[in-house]
Each structure stands twice: as C-alpha cells, then as structure tokens.
Amino acid sequence: MEKAFQSVKIGNSTIPNRFIMGSMHLGLEGKIGTAERMAAFYGKRFDGGVGLIVTGGIGVNEEARGSKHFFNIQNEEHASELQKMNSLLKGQGIMCAQLFHAGRYAFDRNCVAPSAIRAPINRYIPRALTEEECWKTVEDFGLAAKLAKETGFGAVEIMGSEGYLINQFFSAVTNQRDDHFGGDSKRRMNMAVEVLRSVIKNLPDGFPVIFRMSGIDLIPGNPTFEEVCLLAQTLQKENVSALNIGIGWHESRIPTISQLVPRGAWANIAGKIKEQTPGLPIIASNRVNDPITAQRIFENKQADIISMARPFLADAKIVKKIQTGMSNRINTCIACNQSCLDHAFIDKSVSCLVNPQAVNELEYEIHSPIKPQKVVVIGSGPGGLEAARASASLGHKVILIEKSDQLGGQFNLASNIPGKSEFKETIRYFQNELPALGVEMRLNTDCNLELLNEIDPDAIIFATGVKPREFDLPGIGILPTGNYTDYLTGKFKPGKKVAVIGGGGIGVDVAHKLTEDHDPTLESYSKKYNIDSYTNAVIQPHKSKREVAIFRRNGKHGAGLGPTTFWALKQELEASGVEFFQGLNYKEITNEGLKVILKNGEEVLYPCDSLILCVGQEKESSLYETYRTLYPQKQIFLIGGAKDAKGIDAERAFLDGLNAAFSIGRENKVSQTA
16 A cells, blocks of 8 residues: 555645545534534544545625535635634644536526526526626636635635536536526536636635536436547646546436445546646545555556545544555445435435444543443344443443354344345454453354353443344245345245245345345456446346346335435346335235235235245344343443334444443433333
8 A cells, every 4th residue: 555655746745645535515504603623534544644624615706506505615604613623623734625616407496507408306497507607606706715714725626527517518418508607518618617716816826726526417418428538638638626527417327335235346547547648646536435446446557646535434544544555444434324425415414333432522522431341232133332432432341142053133134135245344343443442242142141240240231232033924934035144144035936025125135145146346347237328327227137026015125224325226226126015904815825915905926936935024022121120229221222123223223322321320210212
C-alpha cells in the first residue's frame, strides 16, 4: 500500500495520503444548532487519518436544495452554522464544500430542470429554466464558492453527477433545449463548463476545485463514453483541480453501491477516464471498502485517489488502521444501506448499522466508568457483539458466552445469502476487536443459572436472540420441508421446484439463494446488467437452476429489507423467474404441492416438490425470565430479538447492544429496554 500513503496535491493543497472521504448526507443539514454534532463526526474521521472530507450537498441557492434537509449557503443562518462547524474543525484537515443543485430531484413543487421532464422518483414535474435563469444559476455556483471559502472551507466540489442538475444538462434524456445550454452534445456540456469557470473565477488561484462528474449514468440513452471523455478533457482544459468519477443516477435500475455490487466494480470507468486525461488527478468511488480492493485499484493505475463515504461511517479510523497494519480490526462497511441511505431518503439522521455511534459521537462519548464492573453478555449475535465491544471500551471486564462454536448468531445465517458475504467481515472484525479489548470469549458454552452464579457478575446483558416460529398446516411433512435455519445451515436440501412460505425479508433472501448460490463477480455483474453496452445497461433475464415461488398472507414482500436495496433484489428475482403471491390463506400441502385460497375465494394449487418455512421468529428469553425473578436487584438488560422478535433487524440489535453498555452502572433495577 505504499502508493496509498504518498501525499498528493489537489490544486495548491496537499493531502497526506490517497484517501478522501466522499460526500454523504448526514441528516443534520438544513438545521440550526447542528454544528457541534457535525464537527464531532467529521473530527473523528480526521483523527482517523483522512486528510480531506467532502460535505453532503450544500445548495447554491434556495431552489437548489433537495429538500428542507439541505443547507442553502446563501442563507445567512445556514452559512453561520457551516462557519461554526469549520471553526471547530480548524487545523484538523481540509473540509471540502460540495456545491449542489438538485434540479428535478428536488422534492419541491417548484423544482427546476433543463427541460420540463419529470423524474421517475419525483412526483413533481419540473419547470424548465429560461436561458437567463441558467446564467443566474451559473452565477450562484460562483457565489456559493466564494461563500464557501469565506465560511472556512479549504476546497470545493461541484456536484455534476448522480443525476442532479448539471448532470441533467449533459444528458439528452433530460435536456431537450436548443440554446447555449442544449441542442447537441457540445452545448449540453456548457452548463458544466460555465459553472466551473464561474467557481474558479470567484476563488483564489490554486484553490482546490474538484468536479464530480458522471462516468456512466446507467440510464438508457445516456451520453456515450466518447462524450463523457470529451467532457473530462474539456474540464481539464478549464483548469479543474481533480475529477471525482461518480456512477449512475438515483433513478437508474442498476444497483451501484449495494451488496449486489462486487467490490471495486466501477474502478475501470475511472481508469478509462484517467487514460484520457493524463496528469489530472482522478478519484475513484463506489463499493471500495477494504484495503485489498484499494490496493488493486492503485496497482492497476485506475485512480490517483480513492473516495470512500460509507466505510467512514462504519469505521472512523479505517485509514489509520490500514496504514498501521491493523486491517483485521477494521469495522468494514457491509453495504447494507439500512442506517445510512435508507435513513437519508426519509430525511432521518444517518448512522451505521455496524457502528451506531456514527453521527452520534456526542451522545456516546467514551469515558472510563467510575467503577469498572464485571459484565456478562449472553449470546454473540449482532446485539451481543456490540454490547461486549462497547462495554469493554468503557472499561468494564467483559465475559461473552456463546453456546455455538462461532461468533455471529443470525449474521452467520445471513452471510450465506448471495451478496451478503460482507456480513463475514463484521464477524471477522469482532473476532479480532473483542480480544484486543480484553473480552473473555467462552464459545461452546451453554449458559445456565449455575454458571452465572459461579461468575457472579455485576451486570448481565441477555442477547439470546430468536428461534424460527413454529408453523402447522394440514399435510405438512408430506413433501420435504425445512425452515430457513435448516436451509441456510445446509441441513435441508430443497428440490427443483420450491415454495417459500413467508414473504418477509428472510423469505425473499432465501429465494435469492435458491435461485443464485454465489456472490456477484465483476464478470457476472457486468453480464447480468449489460454494463459493457454503456448506453443500454438494463437487467437481463436469466434462467435459474430452480423454479421458486414466494407466498405471503398479507402485506408487501420483502418487509424488513430497506427501500434502497429491496427494489434491486426484487428485480433480480423477477429476472430469474421467481413468482410472488400475496393476499391469501394457506389450505394444505398435498403430494402435488401447496394449496392456497386467494382473497376472491379461488383455490389454487402451486405444484412443488419441497417447501421452506420463513414464517417469522420467536424470542428466546427463558433464561432471562428465570434470572430476573431470582435476582431482581441485579443490573439486567434484555436486548435485540430476545427483547422483541417482531420486526427485529440487525440495526435495532446493534443499537440495543450499544445502549445497554452505556446504561451499565446507571441503574440498579431490571431493564427490558437498553
């Protein structure tokens, strides 16, 4: 990783290594009184070794804001909040303001765009900007750059990617103008070029100006690669300091940052643009979350700098850990999107599933407890692992008890789903982090009252998890039948035509494994989505090795899976022929298959040769119930699925574990809530 830790210049500024933190909305923007919280978050990342951090998008004017949860740098109160944040971060590193205009992506009935064409992800039809208004927007970008410097930013990034306004001007899909800002490929570049000129004109010579441009839009009919390269070369001639290569539009039907995308999938696009712009620093982004992928990108000369965003949510010290040979203790971003993008798209404060302290640094400041206590954590699923880690970080003596021979609990099951092997990284992290923090781990140990009395802890955290819910149906057992645990652990072998009973998140994941039993590779991913076509990337139908149908009584399929990931998974399942049935009652199982009754009373037989039960979970809390009755004076915490199995997910389990650890010593009674 020698290349990664060489300094690099962007404009007249030098950053100490080849990693930057990319733009990421925190859910704190647009609010007054959040400067300290933002500074605490960004400050931890500077402490962790990154030299330049790009903010979430900052509107260049009022109409530029994507929603009310964005700053408008021309608003004096907003500018003051940003200035306060930068004052708190002074001397720690370079804060880079992303100059942003949402265009037709703004969730506002007054949104604007190059042409009056509605975005599929927005209910509002935008108003087409007049040519005069286009020039005013160009001026606003320049003014925003000037204000950014005045409020303490050391660099700016122009957002010209991901389908926002500047990107909309460049694409014939969204630009049907016939003036200086549209009409042919060259004029569609003019908004980007004029904005860059305006920004540079309003800043001192050499002030770092990064342009985030779209390497590929992944929208049918998007600009050709030749047009993209011409834009890159033109921006280079206009003295841009660096190009940050973005990938895909938010409305694209191609997943670009979820677990369905192999690591480093898009570095080749950055590499091709780098070949066309010699001497210009090129930044690669999207699905780079580990040192090996980063090293491969540098070795292949696909980028000069790597931008990571979500990996800095998962681990503030990722850069320093790579540099000091502690990669095994990196808390890796698993690309689940549950606590970050899923939160951002509903204007909720962002955090991280595997690191719930992210963006909550002030609420969870670690101070050694007045009196370290002996803490027992029972169960090593997500909640138990986080409870043990956080308790040990606070200075407590921790014993983790796990009845199986490995850590991870439900994460071990989830890691068997195609694309979710990333969950193994979380288990690897805790396998290394807990011993380093002094946690005593007792595997293959069935916890009971006798053992707890022998240890005599000051506090106990019960993270005993869940078990599959029992399910009965006339004829069950006639056909080979197993539950999701049996299948995911290899104990149950389904046939060639499978009925999945239960269409929640687990049922959908099981269907995915039934139809595709391997992680995506760069080759398979590119083929599945026709990426190499460049201008016509769409999912391709593909034959599965099994016929699969998912049945759900009520509600939507995939409940519990995040909105920014489920659409892509459902699309893949449909492309492989999976059938979805809902609004029904189960009648019986026969030798021929599963019989259900639809809402209209019609009886339907689905022919199948095997069934997998994904009908929910029940909490496992029997030891907790017994212990709290016998020892009500003890500090006792019940967390995760053991507390409430309904709707349990890893996000809640991790947060429960963190809260339990921070509650130790603060109360002397039984606590069922962490």
